[in-house]
Amino acid sequence: MDLSGAQLLVRLLENQGIETVAGIPGGTALPLYDALAESNRIRHVLARHEQGAGFIAQGMARVTGQVQVCIGTSGPGATNLLTAIADARLDSVPLVCITGQVASGAIGTDAFQEVDTYGLSLPITKHNYLVRDAADLPGVVTDAFRIAASGRPGPVWIDIPKDVQTARVPVCCLPEPAVADRVPPLDSDLLEAAARLIELSDRPVLYLGGGVISSGAAAAVTAFAARIGIPAAMTLMGLGAMPADHPLALGMLGMHGARFTNNILREADLLIAVGARFDDRAIGHAARFCPEASVIHIDIDPSELDKIRTATVGIVGAVKTVIEALGPRVPARRRGKWLLRVAALRETMPLLEPDGDDPASPYGLIRTVADCVGDDAVIVTDVGQHQMRVAQAYPFRRPRQWLTSGGLGTMGFGLPAAIGAALAEPGRKVVCFSGDGSLLMNIQEMATAAEEGVDVKVVLMNNQSLGLVQQQQELFYHRRVFAADFRKSPDFLTIARGFGWHAVDLDREARPRAAIGEALRRRGPVLIHCSVDAAEHVLPMVPPGAALTEMIGG
Amino acid sequence: MTSCETVTKDIDIPKATLELSVRNHPGVMSHVCGLFARRAFNVDAIACVPEGDGRQSRIWLMVSDDDRLPQMLRQVEKLEDVLAVVYHGGEHPLFTGLAEYVR
Structure with missing residues (x-):
């Protein structure tokens, strides 16, 4: 079989199970669009701005947890995509972004709609490619999907010059669809150390981040918290990890968290950070966050451990696997005094929702x-x-x-x-x-x-x-x-x-x-x-750079 | 390139040398240097040579051995094209030899 690079790319996307892509065509992406027109398995959604296409793909990826695809042309198509891709990087959303590029021979000549897409995308992606030979496409596309989905998910960018899209390549068969890499086995000594810290803690709090969601660990973490009796605060990205009406759920911590949530964290003697990265909006002044607490930090990304706060015990692994392995090692322990204290703080420092009864507020x-x-x-x-x-x-x-x-x-x-x-x-x-x-x-x-x-x-x-x-x-x-x-x-x-x-x-x-x-x-x-009234502030609020308990209003 | 080429005079900070095995393609230097530059971590000296059949390269980076280095190491290890990282305490004889050329 003899295919163009663009046709091969479309086959590879189909092979990867992609059913919907969002994008906008343009000169250097036209071979790809011509090949997409032949596909009866991929539906193309035409956005009205490439940033829109990037966020449409993000919306698909965030609800499904699967790698999704956005497409743009070279030059402004690529620069317009940057914001959506940078956003996906910071929120760990798996995407594959594909752009057309000017023909290989024109690269570096300031050709029409040429921009250094490789250089621009480098610091905002997990990995990026400039494809120089159509025969490389099977390896590049498979790797891109694997990298986007593996470990901590994120965006991967593939830039493809127009002549690579039109080049003919012999194709005998398509590669196996990429799957996420396996995570290395857990260290049982670390699990045991974490279990002992939890067992001995009088005032533990869980701090749940977006990693709980992306790891598919919400049910496991909620069951873990419920069995051992540990209250849980959630970050902005972690909302939904534990049902809001769960008796142990403390709502969102951070700059606009409830006063009781931030004050409970202040009193904790053990912080169990799960798929969270100690972001400044979540923890306020880093050195004054949970000042009395030892820290267990569970994350799939090794570079998150000890980045902001040194962990007493740091465990690298998929959150779901770690929590499921940790659970049976921790004996349930009644912490009546702590839970009473939590209840008292919740009672005295509730989240105020002004005019909550007025549906037009x-x-x-x-x-x-x-x-x-x-x-x-x-x-x-x-x-x-x-x-x-x-x-x-x-x-x-x-x-x-x-x-x-x-x-x-x-x-x-x-x-x-x-x-x-x-x-x-x-x-x-x-x-x-x-x-x-x-x-x-x-x-x-x-x-x-x-x-x-x-x-x-x-x-x-x-x-x-x-x-x-x-x-x-x-x-x-x-x-x-x-x-x-x-x-x-x-x-x-x-x-x-x-x-x-x-x-x-x-x-x-x-x-x-x-x-x-x-x-x-x-x-x-x-x-x-x-x-609504612009004079109404969102409260309470931690001033930027202040400790979490130094809140204004609410 | 940015900070890869800058040489500072922070001679009081102890040095370390990182030896990286990387996939050899035109973007790999950008990936490595860009990582250090955007995290405001200075690279004092750099050397790079292709290995064997040219599919891999070896990069040596002379960097400050301060308390941010462990985090930088973890970030370098995450780069897709970096296959291995070896930490050497202190300066590497490679760079002492290169210094001859700028005397």
């Missing part, structure tokens, strides 16, 4: 949506005040129910990620909470959503401001609000309708709760618009 909107859609729905956010409020207040009860841009904090993540989630799991409702600042950053994807007819609802909390920026200026920059308030705001309802969306304005609804329910039940893309 930020917390009320979140509550109302949660009451309407149930646990099956996928909840997505953009970045800002609305994101922190959803993280604080939404009752997440399962892993992969919650998609948010954690590490990079990318405004514009929400809408395209929601489209990706809806494409990958068409049976689920997908609700994206957004703000006016964030929504404007990828609003062109409303066209993609309308074209695909995805069941996506955008709940827009419109404060005509970059709310979290304004909040920081008011709190830490002498109330000088500068370049954070929009002096003119677009009519989002007209815009949504112009894209072919249904739109509901809660500002004009006499019965907002009923209007929200009706809008959520409707199939297809819907914008639910609600004006």
Whole structure:
């Protein structure tokens, strides 16, 4: 069999089980697109901006846990993809990003739409390739999928010059589809040391990160916590690891965590960090985080151990495997006094949700949506005040129910990620909470959503401001609000309708709760618009650089 | 390239030499040097030669042996094209020999 490089690439993607890809064509990607047109197994979703394509692929990857693919052309196609790929890197999302490149002979000549994609993608990917020979494609593509899925997941970039796409290559058979590498066996001495620390601890706390979700360990960790009786705080990325209404669940820790959560951590004598990386937004001032605690750190990435906080016992391994191996070694022990203390702190320092009963307020909107859609729905956010409020207040009860841009904090993540989630799991409702600042950053994807007819609802909390920026200026920059308030705001309802969306304005609804329910039940893309007050801060808040217990408000 | 080529005068900090076995292709130096540069970890000296049939190369890096080095080592070991890393305490005779050329 004799194929072009592009045809071979499409066969390799099919072979890898890829059913949907998101992208935008352009000059140097045309051979690939011509080959994609011949495929009856891969559906191409045409985004309206390459960053949208990257986040659509992320949405698919975050809900399924499988490697997903986005495609762009050279030059601006590649640079537009960078943000979505950097975001995937920081949140450990498995992607394969494929771009066209100018022909091999033109590389380095400043050719039309030439950019150094290899150099640009190097620091934001797990690994990257510039394919120089079509015969290398089977090895490169297989390795790319293997690397993206192995260990700590992440994005891999494959840049393919146009002449490599058109070159003919003899192909006898396709390689076996890539699978994730096996993780080295666990060290039983370390497991035993960890088990003894837990057994002897009087005030242990679990600190659950996104690694619990990506390792498929949520049920195992919840069972472990329940059997041994250890309360668990979750990071932004770890929400859903333990059901929010579980008696041992402490909600989110960190900059906008509840006061009781951060104060319980302050009193812990043992911190069990599971798939978490001691990010500054989660732990505040590193040296003053859990000052009295020994640390057990479990992570699949060896470079995370001792990076910020030296572990008393560090265990490298897949979270699920480690927890399942650790569980039987730890005897259950009643820690009545500690759990009473936890309950007392929870009682005296609860998370306040101002105006939670008003469905046209930020917390009320979140509550109302949660009451309407149930646990099956996928909840997505953009970045800002609305994101922190959803993280604080939404009752997440399962892993992969919650998609948010954690590490990079990318405004514009929400809408395209929601489209990706809806494409990958068409049976689920997908609700994206957004703000006016964030929504404007990828609003062109409303066209993609309308074209695909995805069941996506955008709940827009419109404060005509970059709310979290304004909040920081008011709190830490002498109330000088500068370049954070929009002096003119677009009519989002007209815009949504112009894209072919249904739109509901809660500002004009006499019965907002009923209007929200009706809008959520409707199939297809819907914008639910609600004006909110920019003067309302997200509280409590740890000032940047302060210790977790030095909180403002709430 | 960035910090790979800079030579600083922080002579008080003890030195170590990292010896890397890497896959030999045009991007590998970018991967190694870029990692050190973006983590603001200075490389004082660098040498690279192809091995045997040219499919692999050997890279020596002279770096500061400070308390951030263990974290850098873990990061280097994560690079896909780095096959092995050997740590040598102190300066390597390779670099003492090279110093002759810049006298």
